[in-house]
Amino acid sequence: MKHPFPFSAIVGQEQMKLAMILTAVDPGIGGVLVFGDRGTGKSTAVRALAALLPPIRKLKGSSTNAERPEDQPDWADPLSGEVIEAPTPVVDLPLGTTEDRLVGALDIERALSRGEKAFEPGLLARANRGYLYIDEVNLLEDHLVDLLLDVAQSGENVIEREGLSVRHDARFVLVGSGNPEEGELRPQLLDRFGLSVEVRSPDDIEERIEVIRRRAAFDTDPDMFVKKWSGEDQIVRDRILAARAQLxxxxxxxxxxxxxxxxxxxxxxxxxxxxxxxxxxxxxxxxxxxxxxxxxxxxxxxxxxxxxxxxxxxxxxxxxxxxxxxxxxxxxxx
Known part of the structure; x- marks a missing residue:
């Protein structure tokens, strides 16, 4: 299994890391918008934080990461009830994603083969209880950004189409990144993100050298590098869990x-x-x-x-x- 880069080993970018930690303490803050240069560790930080968090407990085979049988939507197939531990989900939303792929749609194969009207979950179902990451969010179609922000705020995905009327939990932290040179989000959409940070490539030579040194060490021996930084990551994890309890x-x-x-x-x-x-x-x-x-x-x-x-x-x-x-x-x- 490929290890994500340790969260504590990310050099600099303190505001970005703090914003992501705060959303881990209180997901109700809303999404995080990260604007800045390419190659500044935006997607690395999202995956690193998710890997740092404790695993979630979910029903085996649940398409929405439901933890209890009563959390499983009524349109889903029955499950055995076995509960397993799984990593905090991180779902990428690629550019060009259709609305059907995002929210879910009629399961055409099942409709044709069995004559049954069934729902095929989308990316929002997979992201439930985790993170949904959008690279180049400023290039995503506005109606999809509107939809994402609505669902992220309500915590529920509701689909009314093609004779379907289904809903399921969709509680996730939305993280969007982009380069302002390629276009900006509308002010109405900007306001809907909870936090916003700007990241830049470091100007300090020593800091850039340290980034190179750590990345090379990670690429050479990921297991050893992750083990080296596990203690620092554990401190951050413990502080997040303590903060959740105290909030x-x-x-x-x-x-x-x-x-x-x-x-x-x-x-x-x-x-x-x-x-x-x-x-x-x-x-x-x-x-x-x-x-x-x-x-x-x-x-x-x-x-x-x-x-x-x-x-x-x-x-x-x-x-x-x-x-x-x-x-x-x-x-x-x-």
Whole structure:
């Protein structure tokens, strides 16, 4: 079995790694949008984090990764009830995917051979309880992005077509990556992603050398390299599991809520999705750091990834969106 590159061994890209950790602590934060240069470890980080997480328990043969018989949709074939452990699923959504391939469709072969009307699950079923990764999300058709974001938010895939009326759980973390030079997402779609980070190729020579050194070591002897970094990955895994357990007890006082609202008003965020995402991300970070109270420092740490893609454009300000968010944070918190 091919080992994914260890999550802890990824050099730099701290904001991207933190965003993915926060969604592992609280998947309700929403998807993560990663924009930046090619070859900066975007897909590597998704697979590495999924491999780091504990395996999921699922019914053997379940097409939707159901854990209990009552979670199995009524349209699915009966299963033995045997529960097995399986890695956290990571499903790739290739460009050119049709809507039928994504959401599922009528099983034509079964209809022709047996005369039965049956449902053939799509990629959303396979991604349930895991990650759905879209490379070049900015090149994906807008109606598919709309559909994906709707399902990711509701946690359920509903299909009404061809005489079929079926539904199944589809709880996954959506991770989209892309190169801004090849086109941008519409603002309405940007706002629907929970977190957004920008990644760039490192400028520091020593950092680039370390990337090469670790990748060469992994390619030469994956087993040895994974074993070397297993301790660091275990620390991250334990912190994520502890944070999940503590999340509900992590308090956000009224002053924190006031700070969230003040920041979103200052950057001109439309609606209330900005405040809600900022608060959830800050609470997840507080739990990950072992704190039972959300503070301004937690808000300051997550504000760029929660708000940069919600900031209104200013043609007279050529500073990056993350820089503008941090500038606004300092002004509001002053």
């Amino acid at each position: 509900a007890q992590t308090d956000a006082p009224d002053d924190t809520l006031r700070d969230c609202a003040g920041l979103c008003v200052a950057i001109g965020s439309d609606g209330l999705r900005g405040e809600l995402t900022l608060l959830r991300a800050a609470r997840a970070l507080a739990a990950y750091e072992g704190s039972n109270v959300v503070t301004r420092e937690h808000l300051r740490s997550v504000a760029p990834m929660a708000l940069s893609h919600r900031m209104r454009r200013d043609p007279l300000d050529d500073a990056g969106s993350s820089t503008r968010v941090m500038r606004t944070v300092e002004e509001v918190f002053a």
